Amino acid sequence: MKWRSLPAGTVAIATGVIFFLSAIGAPGAPAAMASVVEHTFVVRQVKMTHLCKETLATVVNGQFPGPAIEVTEGDSVTVHVVNQSPYNLTIHWHGVKQRLNCWADGVPMITQCPILPNQNFTYRFNVAGQEGTLWWHAHVSFLRASVHGALIIRPRRGASSYPFPKPYKEVPIIIGEWWDMDLLKADWGIQQHVIDPYFNASTINGKLGDLYSCSGAVEDGYLLDVEPGRTYLLRIINAALFAEYYLKIAGHKFTVVAADANYVSPYTTDVIAIAPGETMDALLVADADPGRYYMVALPNQSPLPDPQGPTLITRGIVQYSNKQRAADGGGRPSSDIAVSPEMPDQHDMITSFYFHGNLTGLHHPQHLEVPKHVDERLFITLGLGSICRGGQSSCKRSENNESVDVATMNNFSYQQPAVATPLLELHYYNTDNCVLSMLQELPDKPPRVFNYTDPALILPGPKEAKLEPTSKATIARRFRQGAVVEVVFQGTAILSSESNPMHLHGHDMFVLAQGEGNYDATRDVPRYNLVNPAVKNTVFVPRLGWVAVRFIADNPGIWYMHCHFEFHVSMGMVALFIVEDGSTVDTFLPAPPADFPTCGHDHNVMSNEFYPI
Known part of the structure; x- marks a missing residue:
């Protein structure tokens, strides 16, 4: 991967952030008002001492937390990431919608190849139509614990607005x-x-x-x-x-x-x-x-x-x-x-x-109306289960060493596909037969109905034993362009009663309702807030409860849907939401950037040393 030359007319300043007037602007705003905000992120390990112990911490520009990116609505952002750490990594721009720009979403082997050690990569995206507080973080393994920072988007008309x-x-x-x-x-x-x-x-x-x-x-x-x-x-x-x-x-x-x-x-x-x-x-x-x-x-x-x-x-x-x-x-x-x-x-x-x-x-003025018509409905249970070690078909479970605990969505635990090319590229270049052969469809509902929040399921026992076995697969769900999707996330008590903050990349969700215990459509749908629900990119599914959301699948690409507890991500509480292209320019995923890198062969990009499988 090569460094890109900086655009003509840019002026570097000591902080490493570059501003210049651009022809890119927010809809309805004068073009000359928009800027390109440019940063260089050098990711490396530095020695930090806390609690009487010196630790090698992986950080950006020597800072913990990393540098804040401050922009104005409608601006474009360019971030050069220089990876001087020993790990493969990517950066995810959490909450940035990446409209028609899934290539910059920063999910390894889904939207891009990981940035290898001693390599670099440049992210480019805009923040049109968004205001408020977002953030950025590493999207590989537990590295986001130290590789993260604020992303602040101020209104185009200033703080007075x-x-x-x-x-x-x-x-x-x-x-x-x-x-x-x-x-x-x-x-x-x-x-x-x-x-x-x-x-x-x-x-x-x-x-x-x-x-x-x-x-x-x-x-x-x-x-x-x-x-x-x-x-x-x-x-x-x-x-x-x-x-x-x-x-x-x-x-x-x-x-x-x-x-x-x-x-x-x-x-x-x-x-x-x-x-x-x-x-x-x-x-x-x-x-x-x-x-x-x-x-x-x-x-x-x-x-x-x-x-x-x-x-x-x-x-x-x-x-x-x-x-x-x-x-x-x-x-x-x-x-x-x-x-x-x-x-x-x-x-x-x-x-x-x-x-x-x-x-x-x-x-x-930017408030969106809740779509009243729903095209697809999903009921997704969130919990734990187990699979047998070594791919065995049978084993002792209930926290036995013959099995491994996993996190699940509708009794499937996500498995990263063993691919040499990111799935988004395979999808874009019409190799969907190849992609489809690797994917297991996320079902509309769990394989069986049970008392999802029964406290007796938290500890191993006869009830829990029937529900614990699960499957591991690359689970995904396809949506046609513009489909209105309603999802009910139902927490379960299987081996754990924890809550789950569920994050959807590339989209915001209307939070229609939440409740304790088991979701009941007859009782709960009439309580939906269809007038002024909160709009979130991360929805909190309460302990032993549920939350109902609705979103419009109008941003083409392959988007991660996952719990934001990192241990749940590592254990497999992940699914891919694939939004298909539409028939118009503003509903069709553009080609990848001309200098978009291919995965190198000097490191195994799926190796546990750099990327969890």
């Missing part, structure tokens, strides 16, 4: 995890069910916070300075692999105004629930007594008998500026001891259920 009070400042808040083990080894251990890896600390903007220490010295925490009376727009991202988080700031409330780069009706709350993959935009008014207040992020988890991990809380400080505090005199606390919020219990899942249920869409 926000459908909420103009904030004084905008502040990215990235919740993540610190791992002191090799991330590829963690992924392999999950797949093979031979180790049970877990992160070492939670982070806010890469900082572990003062709940963690090394030889008595506390770790640095994130510090947000605020001025009394000012309004701050927090752009909150959950980049963690393993947990949904509760976020609170003592003495303050949030007004949630957007989720997944879609505006929502303003919702005031003292706690934000945010699952891996989700983004939330929330207004914070600095209206408390001047002082210091803890910002706390707590990972929640399903209660026993589900497996339990350590409760790794992290916290930063919201601090009223020293100047303002001094001027305020007796109005501030007599000490600098920070005030702590009262957090939900780590096993409290109902707070998340109500938080997500209270999000509704906001009517504004």
